[in-house]
Amino acid sequence: MKKFVLAALTVGLSTSTAFAATDITWWHGMGGNNQAVINEISKRFNESQDTCNLTPVSKGTYEEALASGIAAFRSGEQPNILQVFDAGAATIMNAKGAAIAAEDLINNAGYDFNREDFIEGVRYFYADSDGKFVGMPFNSSAPIMYINTEAFEKAGVEPPKTWEEFEQIAPALKDAGYTPLVQSQLTWEMTENFFSRNNLQFATNNNGYDSVDGTEILVNTPEHVMMYDKLKDWYDNGYFGYYGAGWSDNQKPFEEDKVALWVGSSGSFGGLQKSAQMPFSATFLPYWEAIEGAGTNSFIGGAALFALSGKDDAQNQCTADFFQFLTSPEIQYFWHQSTGYVPVTTAAYELAKEDGWYEKQPVAEVGIKQLSLPGGEWSKGYRMGFYPQIREVMEREYNKIFAGETSVEDAMNTIQKEGNALLGRFAKTASN
Amino acid sequence: MQAVQSSFYLEDPFGFSATFVGFDNYIDALTSDYYLHVAKFTLIFTILVTFFSLALGLLLAAKADDVIRGSSSYKTLLISVYAIAPPVAGLIGMMFFDQHIGPFVKMAAWFGWDMKVGINYFDTAFAMITVAVWKQIPYNFIFILSGLQSIPVSVREAAAIDNRSRFGRFWTVTLPLLAPTAFFLLIINMTYSLFDTFGIIDVIVKDKAANNPITLVYKVYMDGFRGNDIGGSAAQSVILMLIVLVLTFFQFRFIERRVHYN
DSSP, rough: OHHHHHHHHHHHHHHHHHHOEEEEEEEEOOOOHHHHHHHHHHHHHHHSSEEEEEEEEEEHHHHHHHHHHHHHHHHTTTOSSEEEEEEHHHHHHSTTHHHHHHHHHHHHHOOOOOGGOOOGGTTTTBOOTTOBBEEEEEEEEEEEEEEEHHHHOOOOOOOOSHHHHHHHHHHHHHHTTTTTEEESSIIIIIIIIIHHHHHOOBHHHTTTTTTSOOOBBBBHHHHHHHHHHHHHHHHHHHSSSOSSSSSHHHHHHHHTEEEEEEEGGGGGGGHHHOOOOOOOOEEEEEBBSSSTTTOOOOOOEEEEEEESOOOOOOHHHHHHHHHHHTTTTHHHHHHHHHHOOBBBHHHHHHHHHHTTHHHOOOOGHHHHHHTTTTOOTTOOOOTTTTTHHHHHHHHHHHHHHTTTSSOOOHHHHHHHHHHHOOOHHHHHHOOO | HHHHHHHEEEEEETOOOOOOOOOOOHHHHEEEHHHHHHHHHHHHHHHHHHOOOOOOOEEEHHHHHHHTTHHHHHHHHHHHGSSSOOOHHHHHHHHOOTTOOOHHHHHHHHHTTTTTTTHHHHHHHHHHHHHHHHHHHHHHHHHHHHHHHHHOOHHHHHHEEEEEEHHHHHHHHHHHHHHHHHHHHHHHHHHIHHHIHHHHHHHHHHTOTTTTTOOOHHHIIIIIIIIHHHHHHHHHHHHHHHHHHHHHHHHHIIIIGOOOOO
C-alpha cells in the first residue's frame, strides 16, 4: 500500500512539474469510436502548444454528462468544458451565469469571432435570440434517410424526396419483400425535424427563444397530427416498421437488408459502413409537398460545448484556445472524416470538398447539404426547458400510438398538456 | 435529509435560485396520472416478483434438500446466477426477449403470441418480471436451503412417523420452522423488487422508458438525473421512503407476531 501511495505521488509530482501548463478538463458524453477520436483531438491540441493541458473525460451518455456537469457545478467542482446535447441546451442556456458565452470567451481571449464562418444550419441552435453564440457547436448531425439501393432496384422505383412520393412507392417496395420504412428516434426525426423541414412553428414565443415565460409547445397542430396519422396508417398497412423507442432495435432490420429506407443520423454513416450487409446511399429527410414553404433545412442534432463559469482567466484563455483549435478547418475535417458528424465551419467543408472526400464518400455529404439548405423562419432551432422530460412524454405517447393503446389525437393532446405543465414548471425555476 | 429539504423547493438545475413551494412538489406528483400509473405497476411488480421468487426458491430448495447424489453441483448451478450483476442479468434476459433474435420471442410465436418487448406494455412487463424473478431465485434458494437443513433430523423423523403425507408434513412442520427465514426473505425480496431491480429495468427499457412499465425508483431517476428536476424528484424519493417505512412497520407489527423464533 505504502509503495503504491509513493508511486502515485511520484507520478503526480512528475506530471505536474514536467509541464507548468494550465490544466483544463472537458466532460463529454461519448463512447466507442467517438471517444477515441476526442482523445486523439485532445492529444493533438496538447502537442500543438505547451501552455495548456486538456484532459477529456467521458461521463457516459449525453444525459449523464449533463447530470454530472450540473452536480459538479453545484458543488463547485465543474469542468472547464461541458458537452451538452440539443435537448438539454435550454437547461444550461436559461441558467444565466452557468456558462460563459463562447463568443465572449473567444473575443476576450483576443481572437476574432466571426459568426459567418459557421455554416447556416448551426448558427442559431446554440445561440441566444440576438444570435450570440453561447455554446460552441461541436458534434453536429442531421437526420437523413438511408437508402437500401438493391431494394429500389428490385422494386424498380426511385428514392422519394417527399412523403407524398414515399406513399406512392411504398406498395412496390413492400411487394419486393422489404419493409419500406423504419426510423430510429421519433422525437428527433419525426417531431422536432418535422417542424424544421416543413418550416412550421414548434413552440410559442418564437420557438421558445424569446422568453421562458408562457412558452407553449405546439404538437397538437393539424400538420403534426397528420404526420403521425400517416405513420400509424403506414404501420397498419406494413409500409412502416416500428420496434420501440430504442435506436438500434430499429436500425438492425435495415442493416440486415430487410428494410428499404431508414431514417437515421448523418453521424451513423461510419458505423453503418461496417454493419450494413448491403450497399446503401442516402438522401435528405423527406418533407410534405402539401405544406407550404416546406423543404427548409433541419435543426442540428448532436451537441455543443459550453465553457462553464467560475474559472480563472488562465483557464478560460486555454478553453478559448481549444475552441479556436477545434474549429480550425484541419481538425474539423479530421473529426468529420473519422466520425461522420458534419463540419461546422464553411472553411472545413471547403477543405473536405477540395480533398475529394465526397467523391469517395458521397453519403458523408448528405448531412451537411441538408443543414446548408435555405433556412426558414422556424428552422433555426427551438428552446424549451425540461425538454429531455418532454421528450420522455413524447416517447411514451408515441409508443402507445403504435401499440394501439391510444389515438394520435389523444396522444398529442396529452403531450401538449404534460409538456406545457413542464414548461410552466421550468419557467418558475428560471424566472426567480 | 437533503432530499427532504429539496422536496419543498423548486430549483433551477444549476442551483442559482430556489423558491419555497411548500407541498406543491408532492401535490404535483400525487395528482399526476402517470405517477399513479407507475405506482400501480410498482405495487403489482413487487407483489409478483416477491411471490414468484420466494415460491420458486422454496420449491427448488425443497427439491434440492431431497437430492443426495450430485447435490453440490446442482446447488452450485442454481446459486451461480446470484453472482451475476443486475445490469448483466438484464442484458442476458434482454437477449432472450430481443425482438429480432430472442429465443423466447420465437418460442412465444409458436403459440401465436406476437411478443413485442419494448412496444407492448404487457409483453415488456412480462419480460421484466421474468428476469427479475430469475435473478432473485438463487438468493432465496440459499437461505431457504440453509433454513431447511437446520431443521433437526429428529424433528423430521418424528414428523415422518406422525404424518405419512410428504406435503402434509411440509405444510405443518417444515414451513412453520422456516418462518423466521421466510419473514426475513419477505422483507429482503420486497426491497429488492422496489430498489435493486433498477439495473434490470434500465437495461430492458434501454434507457428509454417510453410507454414501458417502470417502477417508482426509476421514475425518481428519470426526473432527477435525466430531467434535472431536483425538487420534483426529491419529493418522489421522500414518498418512496415513507412507503418503505410504513411497509416495514406493518410487517413487523402484524406478520412478525406470527413468526416464532426458537
